[in-house]
Amino acid sequence: MSLTKRYVLKLFFSLKYITANVVDRNNGRIVSSASSVEAALKHGFECNRTCNAKAAAVVGEVLAMRIKVEGVPQIHCNVKKELDKGLKNHTKIWALITALRNGGIKIVDDSVL
Template identity: 60%
Template sequence: MVVVMKRFALKLFISLKYITANVVDRNNGKIVATASTVEHALKSTLECGRSCNAKAAMVVGEVLARRLKVEGLDNGLGRGIHIDVDKEVERKGLKSRTKVWAVVNALKDNGVKVILEDRDHDV
């Protein structure tokens, strides 16, 4: 078995109506924790209407951080959760990084170690 140094990755799925954040174990491709505005418990507390905003993204990040803690993964992720913000923004065709940063900052603010991957320049 090959161990990937950047084992855990944050993957975001952002549309106009929904925001989903998954932490994926790169060794086996499985999702270890997830949070989404699609969930009834989250959807009912947010005022997404026709589109979800940065506040909704922040709530998704907070819920994901809590779920990582409940599973004992907030500190058990070894070197942290990796995300390439530029890649996430490009892949989604987003015009703004606001929602991506809202999720990342909410994770950090709630004690989850997030490692920003940088391709060519400082983030």
């Protein structure tokens, strides 16, 4: 396995919640995670809306801080594959990825390669 694609971003969207995980592919463990299910995040959303673009941006900001603490240099994400998962999630995916980038995380888009 290539060490250059060691850390991968995995996104999960349900009707109510957003979860983002960074997975270490070398040993299959989750390095960092953030979700709108977490009580600290859940109570901060307006009108309890835990699955919209604003919630995705907040999840991305929290995940960016947690990734920095773990010392992960860069993460890989196949953005095209994530966008193809569901038509209603496009703005949420871009909000989360933009929040990660604004948080100083280098994201390598594998769909471009």
